[in-house]
Amino acid sequence: MLEKMASTEIPESTVQFLFTFGAMPVALVLLAARHFKLEKSPRGILFGLGNGVLAGVGNAALAGAYRSGGSTSVITAATAMYPMITVLLAVTLLRERLTNLHKLGLFFAAAAFIIFSL
Secondary structure, three states, X not given: OHHHHHHOOOOHHHHHHHHHHHHXXXXXXXXXXXXXXXXXXXXXXXXXXXHHXXXXXXXXXXXXXXXXXXXXXXXXXXXXXXXHHHHHHHHHHOOOOOOHHHHHHHHHHHHHHHHXXX
């Protein structure tokens, strides 16, 4: 909700910039909880940074969608469907298996998105 309110006042690039600074205190608290011990796995660090880049791009896109004047409920429901892409990638790239309960959950998530879009 705050992102929608911010995006009506300032451009999405500024919203993303400020979002990053807003997340820094949380990151510092988490780092302090680990006694400022940094990770040593280059591969893990690369994946973590990649996740941050993709999350930042996604968040900027979300702010842009809010700024477009569209319905907040539809935009939020649509962007909340991103785990479905993660599930598809996990099944295809990581060879993870879906149980019938997982499939049922995906079906209800898609149905909820359709209902919100009406």
